[in-house]
Amino acid sequence: MQPIHELYPLLTTAPKKVVVTMHQKPDADAMGSTLGLYHFLIQLGHDVQVISPTNWARWVDWMPGVANVLDYELHRSQADELIAAAEWIFCLDFNHFGRTKAMAGALKEAKAVKVLIDHHEQPDEASFNYGISTPGKSSTCEMVYDLIVNAGFRDKINKSVAECLYAGVVADTGSFRFSSTGASVHHMVGYLKEQGLEHARVHEQLFDNYLENRLRFLGHVLTNRMEVLYELNTALVYITRNDLYKYDIKTGDTEGIVNYPLSIQGIKLVGFIVDRDEVRKWSFRSKGNFDCNSFARKYFNGGGHFNAAGGSDHDSLERSVQAFKKALLENKDLLQ
The missing domain is CATH 3.10.310.30 (Diaminopimelate Epimerase; Chain A, domain 1)
Incomplete structure (x- = not known):
């Protein structure tokens, strides 16, 4: 697996067919990171489809772009075609294809360039062409933020990107109380606030939105x-x-x-x-x-x-x- 920074120059090459996916039963970090990356990549002109291995919680349905996420279990044939045709596949918030349940086989067989962005331990590095695995990071959403910034595209962090990435960070840090909440997290949130993030609205959608x-x-x-x-x-x-x-x-x-x-x-x-x-x-x-x-x-x-x-x-x-x-x-x- 080559380091993620070697992918940066390729982000502005000719538009690619891209699939972005996450682990089964995605939580706020999984859905937030994939949609945050989606909103970033479409600004670069890429043709992007987010695919979830399974259904997801109702309390992430507010996220910008979630209506376009494809549920693999409900649309398997369509999803398999998209995966097979993809030139890039970004795998977020999981580090082994087994975490994608029935979708694992299609991912393994895909000829696309596969990119890992994850913060869990012991990744299956052999399955990915590019990637980064940093267990010390607060969330995969923080890692997507790092990718965007380090690749030189801070200006592409619009309101949709900001809301999705903040949702994953606030959820995976336990509202900033877990030990994984480093200074980098607060610097990130500070920048998102400067871009107009309404943090109270996101918090309400995540934690005050149950039946x-x-x-x-x-x-x-x-x-x-x-x-x-x-x-x-x-x-x-x-x-x-x-x-x-x-x-x-x-x-x-x-x-x-x-x-x-x-x-x-x-x-x-x-x-x-x-x-x-x-x-x-x-x-x-x-x-x-x-x-x-x-x-x-x-x-x-x-x-x-x-x-x-x-x-x-x-x-x-x-x-x-x-x-x-x-x-x-x-x-x-x-x-x-």
Whole structure:
């Protein structure tokens, strides 16, 4: 994989057919980074199509350009044709094709130049022609901002680019409270504000845009589905399939719930599991020096960042919870 700066001179060559994509079930950083890059590239004259591997949360539907995003699962034939015809494919907020679910095969087979922009650990560099992988960065949106600025196109950061990139940054930094929020993040936001960014509007769309059932679901979860293991400084939150049906939970409605137990005094690790139809999905969050990335990779076929990671388990909800508790005992010394 060649360094990303070697791509910069190519950005102003003859217009290219471009596909921009992200991981399945995209969050604000994934959708924000892809759309931010989309709004930048079309200003350079490129023919750009954003493709999501799956559907996405309702609370990103406000983003400029989201109406033109293609859902791979709903439009597979059309998406496959676009991927096969693409000259450039930008892969954002994931570093292994497996994170794109059913779209992975089409990406692997594509003859296009493939570009990685991501902040997760252990990228599959061999699958990309150009790229950058910086786990210390706050978000992929910050990395797209860096690309635009470092390539000499700061003047192309219009209102649409600014709104999309700010959304991913504010979401992935926990509204600027996570340790990944470096000085560069605040410099970026300062510049976006100078360009007319209405940050309060973006924050409202992201965090004050749920339906009533989601708030009632949250109350149910914190009251009935949270187990606090004080002897291990850990909290466990589990969502049953019946919970999802009862409260009509859609994609994105469980986003952020994993962070709530971290506010409990003494809690260093939170394990959050959702019982989906085909697989049990885990999210892990930690404070201090507990490595969620290594934990997720070792026990739950996952990975991510040091203090935030995810995983999956094809076993039942009950057995997966038991496996989590067993793993906690094996890591007891790290949780003290």
